Amino acid sequence: MNNFNKVQLVTVEDDMAGQRIDNFLMARLKGVPRSLVYRIIRKGEVRVNKKRIKPEYKLQAQDAVRIPPVKVPEKDEVTISSAGLNKIQQLEKHIIFENDRVMVINKPSGMAVHGGSGLSFGVIEAMRQLRPQSKFMELVHRLDKDTSGCLLIAKKRSALRFLHEQLRNKKLYKEYVALVDGRWPKRTRVVDAPLDKNHLRSGERIVRVSEAGKPSQTEFSIEQNFARATLVKAMPITGRTHQIRVHAQFAGCPLAGDPKYGNEEFDQFLKATYGFKRLFLHARQLSFKDAPDGKKITVKAEYDDALANLLSALD
Structure with a gap:
């Protein structure tokens, strides 16, 4: 584990402009826990142009950043088990597109996109370990831990900025497919329902439809009807946490295998009948x-x- 025991003074280059200070620090302080990075920002130990800043502050070209000494306690030392290393190596097989600017991974279900909350590593840490020669590698967007499929990673800061611009302007097209409980109502083509994030005492994140929430829209279309389920295509117009899952629940057709927003009886049926979990x-x-x-x-x-076999069995 690195101990960054000296003050660092960094001048922001043009290529780094537009990056959030928290992401900038996590890239500079490799191995330092995310919680510690936020702590030094909150305490005002990180200064930009000699002023305190917030984690969401976006760096400008020629900003002068002061990074304080950071000593990482031994208990925060992260060791990756042999099983973990094997999982990282297996991820190489999940790369489905790559050029010198971006990479797309078919993310396995059950793997978080980044470490934290008791996880020693996620997809982005794994890819940095697989490609130590890469100077830059950042997530463009996120997927829930249990969601599989296309995950986009930028390999150049200029690519990250341009991809984020496409996300903001709704020019980056994302298409999901989901199996839902029951018959999807044919007339429900767009779910337009504001979403509000809540945090339970356990720390678990729950999202609910609420007038106090942020505007949220998802387009849905039916791909295939089964006896007691529907395969739907979902295209999120906005990008809220758990959006597709909560909007499907709101439409009366929760997603299969969803422990937070699903139908437990339906999930038990799929598990008992098809071994799907x-x-x-x-x-x-x-x-x-x-x-x-x-x-x-x-x-x-x-x-x-798991998905292919279930659809084959339902058909």
């Missing part, structure tokens, strides 16, 4: 440009065996 939500397709003058890139992620 995971969330059925898959990011099937991404369409984007990796540069302003580039051609549109479309990437599709195949179903894993």
Whole structure:
């Protein structure tokens, strides 16, 4: 584990402009727990142009950043088990598109996109370990831990900025597929319901439809009807936490295998009948440009065996 025991003074280069200070620090302080990074920002130990800043502050070219000495306690030392290392190596097989600017991974269900909350590593830490020669590697967006499918990673800061611009302007096309309980109502093509994040005492994050929430929209269309379930295509217009899952529940057709927003009786039926025991939500397709003058890139992620086998059995 590195101990950053000296004050660092960094001048922000043009290529780093627009990056949030928290993400900037986590890239500079490799191995330092996320909680500690936020603590030094909150206490005012990190200064930009000699002033205190908030974690969401976006760096400007030529900003002068003061990073305080950071000593990481031994108890925060992260060791990756041999099973973990094997999991990291297996992730190489899940890369479905790559060029010098971006990478798309067919993320396995059950793997978090980043470490934290008791996890020693997630997809992004694993990819940095697999590609130690890469100077830059950042998530463009996120997927829930139990969601599988297309996950986009930027390999250049300029690509990250341009992809985030497409996200803001709704030019980055994301298509999901989900299995839901019951018959999806044909007239429900768009769920337009504001979402509000709540935190339970256990620390578990729950999202609910609420007038006090943020505007949220998801387009749905029916792909296939089964005896007691429907395969739907979901296209989030906005990008809220758990959006597809909560909007499907709100429409009266919760997702299969969803422990937070699902129908326990339906999930038990799938488990007992077909041995299915995971969330059925898959990011099937991404369409984007990796540069302003580039051609549109479309990437599709195949179903894993659990999803493919269940659909085959239901059919």
